[in-house]
Amino acid sequence: MRSIISILTCALLLCACGSRTTGSGPQGDTLVLGHSDLLTLAERGAETSVSVSDPWHQGQTLQHLTLGPTDGRGVLRPLRRVVVFTTAHCQLLEYLGLADRIVGVCDVQYMHIPDIQRRVKAGRIANCGDAMNPDVEKIVSLRPDAIILSPFEGASYGRLEKLGVPLIFAADYMETSALGRAEWMRYYGRLFGQARRADSLFHVVDSSYNALRAYAARLPKGRSVLTERITGAVWYVPGGKSSLGTIFADARSPYPFAADGHSGSLPLSFEQVLDKAGQADVWAFLYNGQRMMTRADLLREFHGYKALKAFRRGDIYECNASATPYFEEVSFRPDYLLREMIILAHPQAKLGQLRYYKKLPQSPS
Incomplete structure (x- = not known):
């Protein structure tokens, strides 16, 4: 998982931002968040109190911090210099017109954002190495205001925790709905x-998503979609309560694993996938490569694909994540992904061309 990291320069803030507590949460006038289950924002005068619920321990707080216009004890002023670890959060800052505040990135080879790539090559943004093993000395030399990173259950952040600068935990990826994750942009903007x-x-994203959902609701039940490919002996599919699972429901696509109650990925055997989704109408998957995968490529990878109805009928759609901005966009523009799934599920939909996926041309296998 790629993450944003922003580094705050106050040691007192490190205690405030990095702690996991069971506190009472923000004090003040709570902002109405319509979709997020993990985030609470409350305004008190010029300050905003933020509470992030611990997604792994019910009833506990992963993080609490206070944002304000000026420095103060336990108050974080607006960020001016940040190190960003994930492509999705870089793209969000581009959307918000804040890309000039990025001074360092990790995993730059995975960031398909032309402006970021240009600025890295020009030396205006530092390459801070691998997100799992960042160049701490380079990060320190950048004098960033904050590090924002995606937390994991039981994670240790090594030397980053000892820099005397706080870590801001970006747990948006743990939301169970696509709009819930996108709503975190309201926090990041603050x-x-x-x-x-x-x-x-x-507001634009929410309105666009709901207009697309209403459009799909007027369509007849659409085609079912199987996602991803086998990895080793395991095929990971989105759980029924995952954000992608909810997108399929909103697209009126009968997702084969809709009855599953998990919000993350399901590790399944091919036999389990074949039993549940072998008759799916469409097979749509992500990959990284220099060219489109062919049917022959797929069969060389795993001959069992031939048992899939979508493979036999040629309803195969590929998204080359190394050539399209899929990971850059869909986290905070779920309306783009909903539109994509409506088009896949409803070929008659009048929504234009696919943005990310391309249909594999028919050819002998």
Whole structure:
């Protein structure tokens, strides 16, 4: 998982931002968040109190911090210089017109954002190495205001925790709905002192998503879609309560694993996938490569694919994540992904061309 990291320069803030507590949460006038289950924002005068629920331990708080216009004891001022570890959060800052505040990135080879690549090559953004093993000395030399990273259950952040700068835990990827994750942009905007701009963008995303959902609701039941490919002996599919699972429901696509109650990925054997989704109408998967995968490529990877109805009928759609901005966009523009799934599930839909996926041309296997 790729993550944003922003580094705050106050040691007292490290205690405030990095702690896991069972506190009472933000004090003040709570902002209404319509979709997020993990985030609570409350405004008190010029300050905003933020509470992030621990997604792994019910009833506990993963993080609590206070944002304000000026420095103060336990108060974080708007961020001016950040190190960003994930492509999705870099793209969000681009959307918000805040890309000039990025001074360092990790995993730059996975970031398909032209402006970021240009600035890295020009030396205006530092390459801080691998997100799982970042160049701490380079990060320190950048004098960033904050590190924002995606937390994991039981994770240790090594030397990053000892820098004397706080870590901001970006747990948006743990939300169970696509709009719930996107709604975190309202929090991220406030980190940079751009609440109005972030709220405005989320209103656009929310309105677009709901208009697409209403459009799909008027369509007949669509085609079923199987996602991903086998990895070794395991085929990971999105759980029924995952954000992608909810997108299939909103697209009126009968997802084969809709009855499953998991919000993450399901590790299944091919036999389990074949039993549940072998008759899926469409097979759509992500890959990284220099060219489209052919049917022959797929069969060389795993001959069992031939048992899939979608393979036999040629309803195979590929998204080359190394050539399209899939991972850059879909986290905070779930309306783009919902539109994509409506088109896959409803060929008659009048929504234009696919944005990410391409249909594999028919050819002998």
